[in-house]
Amino acid sequence: MAVEIERKFLLKNDAWRSEVHRSTRIAQGYLCTDPERTVRVRVKGDAAFLTIKGKNSGISRSEFEYEIPLADAVELLKLCPQVLDKTRHLLSIESHTFEIDEFHGENAGLIVAELELASETSTYPQPEWLGAEVSGDARYYNSALSITPFSRWF
Template sequence: MAIEIERKFLLASDGWRDAVHRSTRIAQGYLCTDPERTVRVRLKGDAGFLTIKGKNQGIARAEFEYPVPADDAAAMLALCPNVLDKTRHLVSVETMLWEIDEFHGDNAGLVVAEIELPSVDATFVRPDWLGAEVSADPRYFNSALSEKPYCRW
């Protein structure tokens, strides 16, 4: 079984911007936001993906992601009540890859950094642009942002 182990942080500064090596626009919607599981559809650039995630167990959860034709992903996004719009920026810090999501639309103003880890207790270098950790705050889950966007907090 595939396990995602992820920590999420707010940003303390824009110092990460000079280190971006790739950025991609993402449209992301949820076909299911049940607390026990989420089913997400995503258009990442020209590529489509369907992702099923299990219930969070701390910072870990089951994750299954499959490529789907972009036209199918677009059709599935049309079934989603709310679609997130964000730009994902990739930043490498030493041997780790940070994904920094800059949200648009109703979530504009929200920027979060995520890091996927090989184990729950893995250590990593904290860049100076990293702010408070929000891994355990459900308001920052993308599925929650699709239902209650940042502008309504």
């Protein structure tokens, strides 16, 4: 079984921008947002993926991801009640890759850094721009943002 171990953080400032080595626009929607499992369809550049994730246990959960035809993903996104629009910026520090998601549309103003780890106890770099950890805050899950966008929090 594939396991995703991921920490999620807010950002203190924009200093990370000078370290970005690649950015990609992403459209993603959720066919299922049940807390026990989520089913996501994602278009990332000219590639598309279907991802099934299990319930979180700490910062870990099962994850199964499959590449699918782009045309199928475009049609599947039409079945999703809300499609998230974000730009994913990648930057590497030491042997770690931070994925920084800058949201658009109804989630504009939200920027979150994600970091996948080998274990829940793995150490990781903590650059000065890394802010508060929100890994356990369900509001920041992409599936939750597709239901209650950041713009409606206030």
